[in-house]
Amino acid sequence: MTGGWIIAIILGIGALAYFLAALRARALAEGTDRSTGEIAHSLPTYHGWLAFILSAIPALIFLLVWSIASNALLEARVTTDVRAEVADPASASLATGIVRNATEALARLELVDQDKRPPTYAALRQQASSAGIVLPESGADYMVEVAARTAADSRLYRGIGQGIAVLFAVLGAGFAYSRIRLRLRARNHVERVVLWGLVGASSIAILTTVGIILSMLGETIHFFSEVNPLNFFFGTVWDPRFAAAGSGGEEGQFGLIPLLAGTLYIAFVSMLFAVPVGLMAAIYMGEYASPRVRSIVKPLLELLAGIPTIVYGIFAVVTLGPFFRDLSLALTGGAFAFIQAQSVFTAGIVMGVMLIPVVSSLSDDVITAVPRAMRDGSLALGATRSETIRKVILPAALPGIVGALLLTASRAIGETMIVVLAAGVAARLTINPFEAMTTITVKIVNQLTGDLEFNSPQTLVAFALGLTLFVLTLGMNIYALYIVRKYREQYE
Amino acid sequence: MTDAAMDAPAATPVPAPRRDFGLKRRHRAEAIFRFFGVAAITIGLVFLVILLWSVVSKGYTAFVQTSITVPVEFTAEIIDRNGERATNPRVLVSANYPVIARNAVARALGVDPDDKAAMREVGKFVSDGNRAILREIVTKDPSVIGTTRPVTLLASADIDSANKGQIDLGVPEKNRKVSDQQLRWLDQLKDQGAISTPFNWGLLTFGASSRPETSGLGVALMGSAYMMLIVLCIALPVGVAASIYLEEFAKKNRFTDFIEVNINNLAAVPSIVFGLLGLAVFINFFGLPRSAPIVGGLVLSLMTLPTIIIATRAALRSVPPSIRSAALGIGASRMQMVFDHVLPLATPGILTGTIIGLARALGETAPLLLIGMVAFVADSPSSPFDPATALPVQIYMWTNEAERAFVERTSGAVIVLLVFLALMNLLAIVLRRRFERRW
Numbered sequence: 001m002t003g004g005w006i007i008a009i010i011l012g013i014g015a016l017a018y019f020l021a022a023l024r025a026r027a028l029a030e031g032t033d034r035s036t037g038e039i040a041h042s043l044p045t046y047h048g049w050l051a052f053i054l055s056a057i058p059a060l061i062f063l064l065v066w067s068i069a070s071n072a073l074l075e076a077r078v079t080t081d082v083r084a085e086v087a088d089p090a091s092a093s094l095a096t097g098i099v100r101n102a103t104e105a106l107a108r109l110e111l112v113d114q115d116k117r118p119p120t121y122a123a124l125r126q127q128a129s130s131a132g133i134v135l136p137e138s139g140a141d142y143m144v145e146v147a148a149r150t151a152a153d154s155r156l157y158r159g160i161g162q163g164i165a166v167l168f169a170v171l172g173a174g175f176a177y178s179r180i181r182l183r184l185r186a187r188n189h190v191e192r193v194v195l196w197g198l199v200g201a202s203s204i205a206i207l208t209t210v211g212i213i214l215s216m217l218g219e220t221i222h223f224f225s226e227v228n229p230l231n232f233f234f235g236t237v238w239d240p241r242f243a244a245a246g247s248g249g250e251e252g253q254f255g256l257i258p259l260l261a262g263t264l265y266i267a268f269v270s271m272l273f274a275v276p277v278g279l280m281a282a283i284y285m286g287e288y289a290s291p292r293v294r295s296i297v298k299p300l301l302e303l304l305a306g307i308p309t310i311v312y313g314i315f316a317v318v319t320l321g322p323f324f325r326d327l328s329l330a331l332t333g334g335a336f337a338f339i340q341a342q343s344v345f346t347a348g349i350v351m352g353v354m355l356i357p358v359v360s361s362l363s364d365d366v367i368t369a370v371p372r373a374m375r376d377g378s379l380a381l382g383a384t385r386s387e388t389i390r391k392v393i394l395p396a397a398l399p400g401i402v403g404a405l406l407l408t409a410s411r412a413i414g415e416t417m418i419v420v421l422a423a424g425v426a427a428r429l430t431i432n433p434f435e436a437m438t439t440i441t442v443k444i445v446n447q448l449t450g451d452l453e454f455n456s457p458q459t460l461v462a463f464a465l466g467l468t469l470f471v472l473t474l475g476m477n478i479y480a481l482y483i484v485r486k487y488r489e490q491y492e
Numbered sequence: 493m494t495d496a497a498m499d500a501p502a503a504t505p506v507p508a509p510r511r512d513f514g515l516k517r518r519h520r521a522e523a524i525f526r527f528f529g530v531a532a533i534t535i536g537l538v539f540l541v542i543l544l545w546s547v548v549s550k551g552y553t554a555f556v557q558t559s560i561t562v563p564v565e566f567t568a569e570i571i572d573r574n575g576e577r578a579t580n581p582r583v584l585v586s587a588n589y590p591v592i593a594r595n596a597v598a599r600a601l602g603v604d605p606d607d608k609a610a611m612r613e614v615g616k617f618v619s620d621g622n623r624a625i626l627r628e629i630v631t632k633d634p635s636v637i638g639t640t641r642p643v644t645l646l647a648s649a650d651i652d653s654a655n656k657g658q659i660d661l662g663v664p665e666k667n668r669k670v671s672d673q674q675l676r677w678l679d680q681l682k683d684q685g686a687i688s689t690p691f692n693w694g695l696l697t698f699g700a701s702s703r704p705e706t707s708g709l710g711v712a713l714m715g716s717a718y719m720m721l722i723v724l725c726i727a728l729p730v731g732v733a734a735s736i737y738l739e740e741f742a743k744k745n746r747f748t749d750f751i752e753v754n755i756n757n758l759a760a761v762p763s764i765v766f767g768l769l770g771l772a773v774f775i776n777f778f779g780l781p782r783s784a785p786i787v788g789g790l791v792l793s794l795m796t797l798p799t800i801i802i803a804t805r806a807a808l809r810s811v812p813p814s815i816r817s818a819a820l821g822i823g824a825s826r827m828q829m830v831f832d833h834v835l836p837l838a839t840p841g842i843l844t845g846t847i848i849g850l851a852r853a854l855g856e857t858a859p860l861l862l863i864g865m866v867a868f869v870a871d872s873p874s875s876p877f878d879p880a881t882a883l884p885v886q887i888y889m890w891t892n893e894a895e896r897a898f899v900e901r902t903s904g905a906v907i908v909l910l911v912f913l914a915l916m917n918l919l920a921i922v923l924r925r926r927f928e929r930r931w
Contacts (some may be wrong), residue, residue, distance in 0.1 A: 071779075187825065191825060191827040194827060195737075195741065195827070197733060198733045198734070198736055198737035198741065199737055200733075201729075201730045201731075201733030201734040201737065202733070202734035202737045202738055202742075202751050203751070204730055204734065204794075204797065205734065205751055205754040205755045205758055205797065205798075205801075206750065206751060206754050208754075208758060208769070208794050208797075209754050209757065209758065211769055211773050212761070212765060212766075212768075212769045215768070215769055215772035215773050215777075216765075216768060216769075216772065218772070219772060276532065277532045277535050277536060278532070279532075280528050280529050280531070280532035280533075281529070281532040281533045281536055283529055284526070284529025284530065284532065284533055285533070288526060288529055297533055297537070300537060300540060301533070301536050301537070301540075303540060304536065304539070304540055306851070306852075306913065306917065307543070307855075307910070307913075308854075308855025308856070308857065308884055308909065308913070309855070309857065309858075310855065310857045310884045310887055310888055310906075310909075311543070311547065311855075311887075311906050311909070311910070312543075313888075313891075314547070314887065314891055314902060314903070314906060315543050315546060315547070317891060318546065318550060318891075318899065318902075318903070319542070319546040353536075353539045353543075356535075356536045356539075357536075360536075384518055384519070384521070384522045385522065385525075386521060386522045386525035386526070387518070387521075387522075389525070390525075407760065410760060410762075411760075413762070414761075414762025414763070414764065414765070415762070416762070416763065416764045416857075416858035417857050417858055417884075417888070420858075420888075421888075421891060441762070441764050441858070444764055444767075444768070444862070445764070445858065445861050445862065448767075448768075448771065448861075448862045449861055449862070449866050462768065462862075463768060463772070466764070466765055466768040469762055469764070469765065470761065470762075470765050473760065473761065473762055474757060474761070477756075477757060477760040478757070481756060
């Protein structure tokens with residue numbers, strides 16, 4: 001029986017328990033004489049929910065734990081079986097993968113039973129391919145044996161686990177039903193469980209952060225066991241050669257510096273474009289524009305923030321990149337295109353366009369937080385509006401604006417799709433903004449797309465890059481939020 | 493001192509009739525400042541217009557597809573040479589249908605079937621995707637074999653481009669993908685009324701293909717739909733539960749502070765980092781399949797969670813305290829107060845935030861690249877565990893294709909994506925307008 005069905009059955013038992021318990025509680029409550037003070041503590045629905053919780057939740061938790069544990073056991077057994085046949089660890093891990101696929105194929109084709117098993121791997125592969133399941137070519141006959149045993153065991157374990165889970169559900173329902181009393185504090189019990197559920201839901205944020213840090217830290221440590229951290233952090237050459245597994249000798253070079261330089265350069269160019277435009281747009285909208293103009297222009301500018309970054313990337317590739325190239329060609333009289341189609345400049349401008357609404361909405365918040373009295377005081381002294389803005393509001397809002405700019409810069413550093421499409425893949429160090437450079441995010445994508453062996457430094461480096469990016473942006477965000485909060489408190 | 497006039501040199505030697513406060517200069521500075529503001533907004537809006545215009549002008553042609561309607565003879569010798577279809581139905585599946593399509597067009601054009609070179613040109617005139625169209629007809633009703641009936645065939649991508657006027661005819665014939673002969677045929681078929689340009693349903697239904705005219709967004713749309721469903725089923729309940737706890741029950745302590753800091757940071761973590769998380773945790777640790785919408789959905793759920801939490805908390809906060817006091821006053825427990833009174837009143841705000849979060853998740857690309865959604869998937873997924881792509885990932889994959897017809901399709905797919913986003917945001921606005929209550 002598949003997992004979905006068993007969950008449905010358990011939920012069905014829970015639902016049944018709900019109705020029976022609610023009915024019994026209602027019958028109890030109606031049978032009492034209220035004048036004697038015999039009042040039910042909880043509504044019948046709470047008795048129902050309590051029964052549902054007691055029957056379904058332990059069963060589901062058991063099912064989860066059981067399936068994780070039994071899978072781990074089977075996995076371990078397959079590894080030892082394969083190790084008995086193959087000594088070399090690299091080929092053993094490959095063989096384990098094939099066995100896993102074969103197990104899946106056997107289970108899907110229902111060939112697990114002793115008399116139905118195909119005699120050889122080739123026969124299994126044939127049968128699988130006629131059913132549309134593709135198995136790797138390089139399998140051996142012992143794998144069929146191991147796979148079939150694993151599949152049979154897995155079926156057995158699953159059956160046992162499902163039986164126990166259903167038993168749990170029935171027992172829980174029976175227990176809850178037998179405990180129904182007039183004064184049972186069913187509501188309090190249910191509410192306590194719900195509260196724990198709410199706490200659990202809000203801890204998911206923590207779990208995610210922990211998951212990010214642990215997963216990336218683990219792989220990064222793995223990476224640094226093969227590549228010297230100094231060569232990573234201070235290396236100026238990025239050349240991760242994709243050598244075939246096991247060929248040896250071909251050590252790539254994983255220098256972070258060119259990627260970091262490209263990331264910061266593109267972010268700098270984009271900020272150079274986005275900050276003046278975004279800031280002036282926010283100032284104009286806040287201080288000059290009539291409400292009518294504002295109500296039209298503001299949503300239009302916010303549209304820029306709603307456009308997915310892949311669309312900006314395509315805009316850079318299809319329209320703006322070729323335009324800049326042709327422009328530079330025309331400026332030099334057709335001699336030579338000094339702006340390449342993929343360049344720091346193109347990527348920076350397009351990312352800048354994306355950041356305009358970010359800058360303007362963040363600085364709008366900051367500017368409106370400047371107390372009215374400061375503005376009015378300046379205007380009353382005879383300063384023009386622009387003088388008030390430049391000499392009173394902006395200096396007063398400066399810390400907040402710096403925080404806003406830090407938040408924007410962290411967006412620019414972490415941005416992926418625009419640079420993947422517009423910045424190029426060549427990792428080099430240059431100060432010419434019209435040439436291509438590459439970024440950390442581009443390299444993460446490059447190293448991890450396609451079918452790669454997972455344990456080589458070529459793929460693990462992506463996690464080291466990701467961790468660098470995470471630490472960089474996290475630091476900027478925390479500092480920026482700290483500044484903004486400090487600034488707000490100052491005027492509250 | 494706020495006045496720039498103080499340090500301005502009293503340079504004008506001519507004694508002014510009034511005392512000079514530098515008013516003219518100051519007003520000019522004011523005007524310049526204003527001009528900068530207008531210029532900034534104009535730059536933003538101009539880029540918006542150029543962006544949308546460039547996408548629409550390059551992509552709208554992808555929504556029609558050149559088709560050729562000609563009488564097709566289902567020749568028995570080609571489909572089933574040995575007459576074994578009664579015993580072996582697989583011959584109908586593997587028959588050489590492109591030849592049938594080619595012969596049909598050749599007959600309509602009056603090309604001599606023995607002229608090998610001309611026949612090869614005709615072969616390039618029609619799409620190889622007609623294989624599937626003709627196979628469908630024959631396997632559904634094998635009695636058509638030996639008869640002739642009109643069928644609408646797909647033109648090849650180059651002919652499609654030529655028919656849409658996208659091929660530069662100034663280029664010498666040798667360097668062009670379409671020969672003069674083919675152009676003459678195109679005109680000839682047009683005169684016969686055989687050429688039509690119906691709406692390109694294939695763009696929305698086909699799966700991945702190496703030929704532009706038979707590749708479409710079908711698999712990507714299915715994949716995105718599955719992912720949105722998963723995001724809705726995970727991020728919405730979890731997000732609402734978390735917000736209820738933080739807003740209504742949590743005491744102010746270290747633990748709650750820590751949760752808040754975490755949520756704020758998750759909202760600002762680069763999206764690609766979530767892709768790394770998905771790869772390391774969901775695929776390598778939990779062993780979920782690569783390229784599957786379930787993993788994409790989980791990753792996008794984690795990304796959407798902060799958006800939903802922030803929106804839900806704002807919605808809960810906007811429910812006035814009097815509602816809470818009234819509920820508690822008539823004897824409701826805190827849990828009953830929240831679930832029976834506060835939450836229903838906050839629903840419109842929660843839904844609006846959820847839709848906006850979903851719209852953002854729909855356009856998200858980077859994390860999906862890392863969990864293997866960059867895949868060549870021709871068949872529609874039948875469950876969230878089957879390989880699929882996603883709408884923005886399909887767009888990314890098409891940008892890497894060189895052919896002219898894929899450029900058109902890339903922009904066409906961007907239009908589809910933007911239309912979906914616009915509809916979702918519109919729904920959010922309508923919900924807010926219709927149900928939002930001001931207290």
